[in-house]
Amino acid sequence: MTMQRGSEERRMEHVCVLGLGYIGLPTASLLATKGFHVRGVDVRPDVISVVSNGELHFHEPDLDILVKSAVGSGNLTVATEPAPAEIFIIAVPTPVTDTHAPDGSFIEAAANAIAPHLAPGNLVILESTSPVGMTEQVGRRLAELRPDLRFASRGGGDGPGADRVFLAHCPERVLPGRILRELVDNDRIVGGVDRVSGERAQAFYRKFVNGAVHVTDSRTAELCKLAENAYRDVNIALANELSLVCDRLGIDPWGLIDLANRHPRVSILRPGPGVGGHCIAVDPWFIVDAAPDLTRLIRTARDVNDEKPAFVVRKVLEKAERFRDPIIACLGLAYKADISDLRESPALEIVRTLASHGSARVVVVEPHIDALPSALSSLGVVQEDLGRAVQQADIIVLLVDHRAFMDIDRALLKEKVVIDTRGTWR
Numbered sequence: 001m002t003m004q005r006g007s008e009e010r011r012m013e014h015v016c017v018l019g020l021g022y023i024g025l026p027t028a029s030l031l032a033t034k035g036f037h038v039r040g041v042d043v044r045p046d047v048i049s050v051v052s053n054g055e056l057h058f059h060e061p062d063l064d065i066l067v068k069s070a071v072g073s074g075n076l077t078v079a080t081e082p083a084p085a086e087i088f089i090i091a092v093p094t095p096v097t098d099t100h101a102p103d104g105s106f107i108e109a110a111a112n113a114i115a116p117h118l119a120p121g122n123l124v125i126l127e128s129t130s131p132v133g134m135t136e137q138v139g140r141r142l143a144e145l146r147p148d149l150r151f152a153s154r155g156g157g158d159g160p161g162a163d164r165v166f167l168a169h170c171p172e173r174v175l176p177g178r179i180l181r182e183l184v185d186n187d188r189i190v191g192g193v194d195r196v197s198g199e200r201a202q203a204f205y206r207k208f209v210n211g212a213v214h215v216t217d218s219r220t221a222e223l224c225k226l227a228e229n230a231y232r233d234v235n236i237a238l239a240n241e242l243s244l245v246c247d248r249l250g251i252d253p254w255g256l257i258d259l260a261n262r263h264p265r266v267s268i269l270r271p272g273p274g275v276g277g278h279c280i281a282v283d284p285w286f287i288v289d290a291a292p293d294l295t296r297l298i299r300t301a302r303d304v305n306d307e308k309p310a311f312v313v314r315k316v317l318e319k320a321e322r323f324r325d326p327i328i329a330c331l332g333l334a335y336k337a338d339i340s341d342l343r344e345s346p347a348l349e350i351v352r353t354l355a356s357h358g359s360a361r362v363v364v365v366e367p368h369i370d371a372l373p374s375a376l377s378s379l380g381v382v383q384e385d386l387g388r389a390v391q392q393a394d395i396i397v398l399l400v401d402h403r404a405f406m407d408i409d410r411a412l413l414k415e416k417v418v419i420d421t422r423g424t425w426r
């Protein structure tokens with residue numbers, strides 16, 4: 001018995017991680033430093049070449065050190081193709097289509113890629129945020145491609161037998177900017193397609209997670225992740241809606257919310273220029289898509305948050321009317337503070353709309369990126385350092401509360417029109 005458990009543990013040591021992005025790369029690197037042999041896979045050769053040199057293709061605090069040590073130890077190797085392993089982790093993007101339906105094509109491509117390498121007893125874990133039912137769909141796809149194997153299925157045989165391929169959903173929950181800490185410390189939700197799949201996935205996560213690992217079924221785990229992000233979106237929508245009311249009534253929204261939050265059962269988030277990133281601005285749509293007739297609140301929250309950038313643009317243009325050839329300095333492009341990620345960024349949308357309006361010269365300060373995206377440079381937007389941008393600007397729009405903008409000498413702002421969308425300089 002002991003022998004058997006010992007050999008099982010040894011077999012569990014090879015992990016193949018599909019997708020070396022914000023979740024896959026930290027996960028693969030962490031596992032490699034925790035005694036697993038990890039194959040990291042990405043379809044982009046440029047990502048493979050950067051990571052194989054122990055470097056990063058995006059910014060995340062301290063991740064460079066972890067990746068270097070994982071690659072340097074030889075426990076993390078990277079390639080564009082998967083290899084046989086005991087555990088496969090799928091961590092690829094799940095965007096929404098133009099009609100706000102979930103796009104599972106990257107997950108399907110990952111399933112297609114691992115299918116030839118699967119063997120009885122393997123565990124396939126879907127970490128990508130997924131619409132309800134996706135983990136089972138991955139199982140069905142794999143079963144089509146590998147009719148020679150048995151796959152765990154809901155309501156299927158629940159015996160302990162190691163002869164089938166196990167399937168679980170374990171949604172990632174880490175906050176960009178704090179990924180390494182949260183990867184280890186956060187509780188995890190593990191949803192098995194059947195009971196044994198859940199237990200196997202739980203045993204795996206317990207090897208490197210300090211938080212509790214809660215087991216449920218795959219559909220509950222899928223909806224749980226979506227519910228977490230929808231909760232945050234709805235809360236931010238309340239803050240953003242209050243900020244519009246405050247603007248009309250001449251009240252400081254951040255001060256108001258600070259006071260309201262002194263109530264022991266009130267915890268309103270912060271209003272801002274809108275909600276960005278690849279998670280909160282996207283995932284609530286998966287719930288709406290699953291039950292459009294039941295999700296008025298979630299949908300409205302999405303609309304409220306999506307309309308906030310246009311409100312900011314109107315405010316800026318109103319102020320710009322006072323000047324003949326105004327220069328607008330926009331501080332920050334990322335979707336939130338102290339990161340370089342521009343995905344779904346409201347700041348980017350605001351800068352693009354202001355620049356396309358054509359009535360002002362727009363300069364941008366974004367300390368976390370080297371070059372502006374072509375969507376902005378093609379409109380004549382230029383990047384400046386903070387000092388020069390502030391000095392030449394008539395209007396300063398603070399879009400992201402990067403630490404770099406906090407300690408600006410307030411005297412420099414005195415003669416300027418300042419629009420602070422984050423309440424940073426209050």
Ligand code: SAJ
Pocket residue numbers: 129172173174175176228229232236269270271272273274275276277278279280281335336337
């Ligand atoms: N934002 C506000 N006001 C706030 C908080 C955030 O306007 O008070 C804005 C941010 O500026 C940003 C957007 O919301 O544009 C989203 O930022 P975020 O920090 O709330 O969340 P994400 O998208 O970076 O990460 C979220 C996290 N989910 C939750 O906190 C419930 C993270 O734990 C998830 O792992 C991640 O989504 C994901 O990958 O799903």
